[in-house]
Amino acid sequence: MSPRPRPRWSAKRRVLASFLSVAVLAALGVVNRPLVAAAMDRVYDFQASQPGFQAQNGRWDFLKIPSAYRINAIHAALLPTGKVLLIAGSGNRDKVFAKGTFKTMLWDPATNHFKMIPTPVDLFCGGHAFLPDGKLVVAGGTQRYEVLPANVKRASGTMTVINNNPNRRYVLGKGTIFTSQTTGLKYHSTQTAVLKPGTKKTVGKKTVTAGTGTAVFVEALDEGQGKGVDKLQQFTITSSLKGQDAKDVKASALNIGYKKQEFQGIADSFEFNPYTEKYERVSDMVDARWYPTLAQQSDGSLLAVSGLNQVGGLVAETERYLPAKKKWVAEPKMTKQYPTYPALFLMKNDKLFFSGSSSGYGQPQSQRKPGIWDTKTNTFQEVPGLPDADKLETSASLMLAPAQDQKIMVLGGGKNGDSPVSTKRTAVIDLNQANPTYKRTADLPNPTRYLSAVLMPDDSVFTTNGSKDYRGRGESDLYTAQMYHPESDTFDPVARPRVGRNYHSEALLLPDGRVVTFGGDPLYKSKDDFSQGDFEQRVEIYTPPYLLNGSKRPAITDGPKTAKRGATVHYTTPDAASVAKVRLLKPSSVTHTTDVEQRSLAVDFKKTGDGIDLTVPTGAAMVPAGYYLLYLINNDGTPSVAKWVNIS
Numbered sequence: 001m002s003p004r005p006r007p008r009w010s011a012k013r014r015v016l017a018s019f020l021s022v023a024v025l026a027a028l029g030v031v032n033r034p035l036v037a038a039a040m041d042r043v044y045d046f047q048a049s050q051p052g053f054q055a056q057n058g059r060w061d062f063l064k065i066p067s068a069y070r071i072n073a074i075h076a077a078l079l080p081t082g083k084v085l086l087i088a089g090s091g092n093r094d095k096v097f098a099k100g101t102f103k104t105m106l107w108d109p110a111t112n113h114f115k116m117i118p119t120p121v122d123l124f125c126g127g128h129a130f131l132p133d134g135k136l137v138v139a140g141g142t143q144r145y146e147v148l149p150a151n152v153k154r155a156s157g158t159m160t161v162i163n164n165n166p167n168r169r170y171v172l173g174k175g176t177i178f179t180s181q182t183t184g185l186k187y188h189s190t191q192t193a194v195l196k197p198g199t200k201k202t203v204g205k206k207t208v209t210a211g212t213g214t215a216v217f218v219e220a221l222d223e224g225q226g227k228g229v230d231k232l233q234q235f236t237i238t239s240s241l242k243g244q245d246a247k248d249v250k251a252s253a254l255n256i257g258y259k260k261q262e263f264q265g266i267a268d269s270f271e272f273n274p275y276t277e278k279y280e281r282v283s284d285m286v287d288a289r290w291y292p293t294l295a296q297q298s299d300g301s302l303l304a305v306s307g308l309n310q311v312g313g314l315v316a317e318t319e320r321y322l323p324a325k326k327k328w329v330a331e332p333k334m335t336k337q338y339p340t341y342p343a344l345f346l347m348k349n350d351k352l353f354f355s356g357s358s359s360g361y362g363q364p365q366s367q368r369k370p371g372i373w374d375t376k377t378n379t380f381q382e383v384p385g386l387p388d389a390d391k392l393e394t395s396a397s398l399m400l401a402p403a404q405d406q407k408i409m410v411l412g413g414g415k416n417g418d419s420p421v422s423t424k425r426t427a428v429i430d431l432n433q434a435n436p437t438y439k440r441t442a443d444l445p446n447p448t449r450y451l452s453a454v455l456m457p458d459d460s461v462f463t464t465n466g467s468k469d470y471r472g473r474g475e476s477d478l479y480t481a482q483m484y485h486p487e488s489d490t491f492d493p494v495a496r497p498r499v500g501r502n503y504h505s506e507a508l509l510l511p512d513g514r515v516v517t518f519g520g521d522p523l524y525k526s527k528d529d530f531s532q533g534d535f536e537q538r539v540e541i542y543t544p545p546y547l548l549n550g551s552k553r554p555a556i557t558d559g560p561k562t563a564k565r566g567a568t569v570h571y572t573t574p575d576a577a578s579v580a581k582v583r584l585l586k587p588s589s590v591t592h593t594t595d596v597e598q599r600s601l602a603v604d605f606k607k608t609g610d611g612i613d614l615t616v617p618t619g620a621a622m623v624p625a626g627y628y629l630l631y632l633i634n635n636d637g638t639p640s641v642a643k644w645v646n647i648s
């Protein structure tokens with residue numbers, strides 16, 4: 001158990017509670033630690049069940065999920081139908097991967113109805129982002145699990161296969177044999193490889209052709225040492241290619257060895273249709289990607305950035321999804337490289353801000369520096385001032401409310417890889433400034449990796465869970481939750497979750513103003529048992545104090561389902577008198593502590609006879625097209641149930 005900050009509580013109750021705790025401690029004798037801890041938990045549960053406590057600290061409830069619908073929630077998104085899409089794919093379990101059973105589950109928080117969704121490929125560790133029409137693009141995932149050095153039995157590595165024929169594309173089947181022309185050693189490919197045609201260019205009167213290279217992962221046919229390659233060798237390919245075709249395809253390798261084999265990505269891409277509740281296949285990405293970030297752009301397209309490719313190498317190239325064509329296209333000029341799952345936020349000037357948060361994956365520190373990326377010129381302006389810049393892996397980032405202020409916050413994070421070191425640091429940068437600089441803000445109560453951070457309708461940030469150490473190692477899960485108030489720069493402890501969550505966990509805001517938390521993938525079973533940990537499949541729902549403080553929720557009784565930027569639109573409400581703020585929140589699409597979709601826009605409004613007139617904010621990069629949750633918030637900070645509005 002970890003130190004827990006004490007939620008707010010009246011002085012009288014606190015005296016009573018501590019008296020009870022002491023009495024229990026005394027009765028049991030402090031030597032029996034597990035019993036004392038259990039007793040203290042019971043005292044806490046009693047406190048936490050009291051209405052007075054809940055009005056100040058909120059309340060946690062378990063979601064009852066029939067066993068057939070419990071999955072390893074690794075990806076979560078709130079769809080415009082109000083349902084929550086949870087994607088496991090193979091759920092970070094290689095045995096499940098080997099069986100080829102990939103899972104997706106759809107949950108309707110309004111009815112608690114659950115539905116399994118047929119999942120065509122292993123979407124585990126892909127990327128996702130919303131399109132203007134509310135469909136969720138899900139791209140990339142897992143082709144092959146990693147193999148740790150201790151389990152590597154065969155030399156393996158990348159074979160570069162070059163297709164010099166500009167007029168033909170070839171397919172090399174899985175198991176294609178490559179024979180070294182130097183040593184005679186044989187290697188086979190572990191996946192089917194598609195060789196794109198070579199290129200043709202006219203220079204003056206001449207046509208120049210060039211080969212197109214494809215990286216193919218190969219393993220030595222025979223187990224054991226001494227089967228590697230340590231300098232450039234040419235290979236003969238045994239395949240169905242004959243005659244000139246066989247001559248046009250050349251293979252070479254530089255390094256085939258006994259190192260760790262990384263996870264490998266796929267290029268498959270889908271639109272999840274929230275209305276048919278099906279994955280609809282679209283064109284493959286240009287590159288295979290595992291751990292990419294998908295970031296919506298001001299024109300409604302998406303960029304896919306970073307990830308590991310089909311041989312487990314970092315993808316250096318960015319590409320763009322064109323929704324009208326349902327097609328991915330290369331962006332050869334965008335050559336800035338990022339670590340995997342980079343946190344990239346669309347700024348109002350149409351540039352992308354890289355907060356520095358990522359999930360790492362072996363990239364050098366030089367690629368991890370935060371800054372402003374002008375995708376049109378491919379220039380990158382680093383930003384200074386971020387403390388603990390060497391502890392950004394598994395940190396959380398979000399755009400604070402309102403988005404018009406262009407403030408990005410970074411919370412927690414740890415040193416690269418499986419380091420036990422993490423940080424309490426939070427910092428905020430104001431991108432409205434000419435030369436923006438990160439400034440340190442209030443510390444988290446604990447050093448925290450994998451913190452969930454959710455933008456709330458009242459502009460606060462709900463933060464919870466995570467662990468101190470890598471993947472909850474040493475029972476370092478944090479059973480804490482705290483509300484961050486940007487105006488006072490303070491974290492207020494609130495009611496504690498019952499479940500610990502670390503790697504592969506998520507949280508998101510529901511239309512009714514509650515927050516739901518999913519997942520958790522501890523490395524080990526416990527601090528003494530080093531067998532694989534159990535994936536946390538329980539789901540908890542946090543009801544914030546603003547729904548338990550007795551304040552009457554404003555209601556939106558009617559109004560348009562669509563609105564244009566800059567338009568004035570009318571919504572009816574019997575509660576106009578109490579409305580203090582109006583917000584448009586873009587729903588979450590979150591995985592691996594990365595959620596670049598959530599943003600909250602301040603909306604100007606005028607009270608009228610039967611409701612309010614809203615003026616939709618302007619700017620295609622400020623208000624990316626798509627579905628938003630419209631909330632009316634009263635003087636007590638209590639929000640309405642959201643109404644979905646599609647903004648274009």
Ligand SMILES: [Cu+2]
Pocket residue numbers: 125504592
């Ligand atoms: Cu992962």
